[in-house]
Amino acid sequence: EDKVVQSPLSLVVHEGDTVTLNCSYEVTNFRSLLWYKQEKKAPTFLFMLTSSGIEKKSGRLSSILDKKELFSILNITATQTGDSAIYLCARYNQGGKLIFGQGTELSVKP
Amino acid sequence: EPEVTQTPSHQVTQMGQEVILRCVPISNHLYFYWYRQILGQKVEFLVSFYNNEISEKSEIFDDQFSVERPDGSNFTLKIRSTKLEDSAMYFCASLGTSVLETQYFGPGTRLLVL
Numbered sequence: 001e002d003k004v005v006q007s008p009l010s011l012v013v014h015e016g017d018t019v020t021l022n023c024s025y026e027v028t029n030f031r032s033l034l035w036y037k038q039e040k041k042a043p044t045f046l047f048m049l050t051s052s053g054i055e056k057k058s059g060r061l062s063s064i065l066d067k068k069e070l071f072s073i074l075n076i077t078a079t080q081t082g083d084s085a086i087y088l089c090a091r092y093n094q095g096g097k098l099i100f101g102q103g104t105e106l107s108v109k110p
Numbered sequence: 111e112p113e114v115t116q117t118p119s120h121q122v123t124q125m126g127q128e129v130i131l132r133c134v135p136i137s138n139h140l141y142f143y144w145y146r147q148i149l150g151q152k153v154e155f156l157v158s159f160y161n162n163e164i165s166e167k168s169e170i171f172d173d174q175f176s177v178e179r180p181d182g183s184n185f186t187l188k189i190r191s192t193k194l195e196d197s198a199m200y201f202c203a204s205l206g207t208s209v210l211e212t213q214y215f216g217p218g219t220r221l222l223v224l
Contacts (some may be wrong), residue, residue, distance in 0.1 A: 031210065032210070034212065034213070036215075041199070041217045042201060042215040042216055042217045042218050043153065043201070043215050044215070045212050045213075045214060045215075048212050050210075088153065090153075095158060095165055095166045096141055096143075096158060096165075096205060096213070097143070097166055098143075098145070098153075098155060098203075098213060100152050100153040100154070102151075102152045103152065
């Protein structure tokens with residue numbers, strides 16, 4: 001089964017810090033990689049990455065994919081307490097099924 | 111903004127009972143999915159559904175599970191005879207017209223089997 005591995009599993013930072021979350025995957029019929037934020041319930045979509053080396057940005061969040069080294073990173077700059085959540089990385093297989101990593105639990109302290 | 115909705119938000123049932131979890135996907139979406147997340151574990155794929163049939167299912171999705179799109183708007187997951195280990199959060203997701211697009215998740219149904 002294709003694997004998605006995230007690191008670290010948990011992270012505690014203070015407001016204003018910058019964090020980098022990692023996601024590595026195995027390549028079998030790779031289509032794209034997605035990042036989601038999960039607060040209390042449903043994962044909410046952040047980014048979809050298909051091409052290598054192109055950074056996607058949304059406010060303080062950005063993400064990039066390296067298809068040669070099979071990983072992606074999610075950066076959050078100037079973290080706020082509202083960024084506290086579990087960040088999920090998932091890859092699509094050919095049929096559209098998402099394979100999730102175990103998530104990184106981020107806790108931002110005031 | 112269109113969103114995926116799910117009912118009920120919580121369901122408590124006795125072991126061996128049947129449950130039906132309901133989802134209303136985004137209206138022009140064509141691909142539908144169920145995932146589950148056992149407390150403290152990763153989100154796991156259960157089944158995908160396209161063109162009124164199952165396109166892929168996981169090992170978890172055994173004969174006790176079934177899916178249906180009875181009326182063109184609802185998408186249901188039925189568990190025929192619930193087991194304790196079926197206790198989890200169940201998420202419905204939908205995707206537009208191509209598997210290259212983003213998948214959007216509903217708020218989930220928390221199922222507790224006693």
